[in-house]
Amino acid sequence: MRPFAYQAPDDTGAAVRSVAERPDAVFLGGGTNLVDHLRLGVVSPGLLVDVTALTSTEITEVGGGLRVGAGVPNSELAADARVRSRYPVLAQALLSGASGQLRNMATTGGNPLQRTRCMYFQDVSTPCNKREPGSGCSAIGGSTRNHAVLGTSEHCIATHPSDMAVAMAALDAQVLVLGPDGERTIPFTELHRLPGDTPERDTVLEHGELITAIDLPELPMARRSRYRKVRDRASYAFALVSVAAALDVDGGVVREARIAFGGVAHAPWRARRAEEALRGATVSDESFAAAAAAELTDARPQPGVDGGNEFKIALLTRTLVATLRDLAREEA
Amino acid sequence: MDPDTTLRVDGVTHHLDLDPRASLLDTLRQRLGVMSPKKGCDHGQCGACTVLVDGRRVLACLSLAVAQDGHEITTADGLSEDGADHPVHRAFVEEDALQCGYCTPGQVCSAVGALDEFARGWPSAVTTDVAADPELDDAEIAERMSGNLCRCGAYKGIRAAVADAHREVSR
Structure with a gap:
């Protein structure tokens, strides 16, 4: 591991200035992903600026919704009584991620910024455009079982690994950011980028910008919401596909739906076409499957030496149908 | 200069000059001779290094020791009270x-x-x-x-x- 300096400043402003003035500086949160990457040689920063003691660890009521400090551990966010009753999809998404130990370490601000678990990205002996721009993509034509089917580019087919982020995207959360030029708010659905020809950039954050909190807006329909995750083992594994959904049904007809997909794209994938297809539709497996089809029109499964990932189309369709069916039953 | 770090491990206070790269796991085992946390994968996938920090279970392999300054660390050894098993x-x-x-x-x-x-x-x-x-x-x-x-x-x-x-x- 390349040597690096460590700083634990007194406040977020000082932390932001420290990172902003050094191109090779990074923020340290829970460290669950960064420390592993330091060890693997995926990244080699010159300075780590520890923000774990600086950002808020409080969850507070704000305008009918909740403001979650960036320092709130994933475990405590999932355990919060208000989150469990008002946004069950978020509690379930958090609980389906990682392990008890990791959820105690991982933070609300750090979780969305974790990097892809693409095995080629994490293996420094293979080319990867995300790790080393211009070196090529080893995943395309390689093992693609865990890779994206939506929004890919010829440069990168990695997926975003976070479960929490999928729920946040469905809930229309807002990301509060402090940067060298002041504060700004970014809709959660616009935080993550698609790879395009710059897959090295996961998000729209500029160097030195720090997530200080995430706002969950008031959303009564989210009281009936669910997260369903399909993976290769029953626990402690990343999603092959996942669905975060909230459903508002009146007399057997869908009034409104909120849907996001995980495990299928470079970003948590807000499924607005599926939501549109469901508005006014009769509650039935057929209309739920039609909503999935509407969203997946542009899906491009990847061939691969491991059999590829075309299975994700059918798997995601069935997962969406099952999730919405459960929610409709809950409404009845 | 590396920062001075104070770690309280199983009830004993230690003042250490640490390389920022040192994990809590390596610091416990190699610097302090606290051998009950084990190194399995060193990547956060196996849980063999699990310790309690301020009463919460975490992975020592993915924790930097310098970031644990002032925290109370309990290993499986330190769970015993007055010589009685937990x-x-x-x-x-x-x-x-x-x-x-x-x-x-x-x-x-x-x-x-x-x-x-x-x-x-x-x-x-x-x-x-x-x-x-x-x-x-x-x-x-x-x-x-x-x-x-x-x-x-x-x-x-x-x-x-x-x-x-x-x-x-x-x-």
């Missing part, structure tokens, strides 16, 4: 919850953390209604302990030991 220690022995024993200190710390989380009413991924208080059945124990791998496959005994310890501590 109820989770006793339950692991009673239920034969190990074979080679390499993962056991991590399992024990994880179980102590998991039982505390359950006592606080925290739900898990298998809790049917996350808004309600969960019941600690076998499926809940398996899910809550899924971050600790056992290559010997002593899971049946581990689940039984966690259930025993739960009955003991909630009595």
Whole structure:
């Protein structure tokens, strides 16, 4: 591991200035992903600026919704009584991620910024455009079982690994950011980028910008919401596909739906076409499957030496149908 | 200069000059001779290095030691009070919850953390209604302990030991 300096400043402003003035500086949160990457040689920063003691660890009521400090551990966010009753999809998404130990370490601000678990990205002996721009993509034509089917580019087919982020995207959360030029708010659905020809950039954050909190807006329909995750083992594994959904049904007809997909794209994938297809539709497996089809029109499964990932189309369709069916039953 | 770091480990205070690269796990084992946390994968995938920091279970391999300044670290060794084994220690022995024993200190710390989380009413991924208080059945124990791998496959005994310890501590 390349040597690096460590700083634990007194406040977020000082932390932001420290990172902003050094191109090779990074923020340290829970460290669950960064420390592993330091060890693997995926990244080699010159300075780590520890923000774990600086950002808020409080969850507070704000305008009918909740403001979650960036320092709130994933475990405590999932355990919060208000989150469990008002946004069950978020509690379930958090609980389906990682392990008890990791959820105690991982933070609300750090979780969305974790990097892809693409095995080629994490293996420094293979080319990867995300790790080393211009070196090529080893995943395309390689093992693609865990890779994206939506929004890919010829440069990168990695997926975003976070479960929490999928729920946040469905809930229309807002990301509060402090940067060298002041504060700004970014809709959660616009935080993550698609790879395009710059897959090295996961998000729209500029160097030195720090997530200080995430706002969950008031959303009564989210009281009936669910997260369903399909993976290769029953626990402690990343999603092959996942669905975060909230459903508002009146007399057997869908009034409104909120849907996001995980495990299928470079970003948590807000499924607005599926939501549109469901508005006014009769509650039935057929209309739920039609909503999935509407969203997946542009899906491009990847061939691969491991059999590829075309299975994700059918798997995601069935997962969406099952999730919405459960929610409709809950409404009845 | 590296920052001065104060670590309190199993009730003993240590002042250390640390390389910022040193993990909490390597610091415990190599600098302080605290050998109960084990290095399995060193990547956060096996749970053998699990310790309690301020009472919460975490992975020592993914924690930088400099970032633990001022925190209270408890390993499986430090769970004993006045020389008496912790109820989770006793339950692991009673239920034969190990074979080679390499993962056991991590399992024990994880179980102590998991039982505390359950006592606080925290739900898990298998809790049917996350808004309600969960019941600690076998499926809940398996899910809550899924971050600790056992290559010997002593899971049946581990689940039984966690259930025993739960009955003991909630009595």
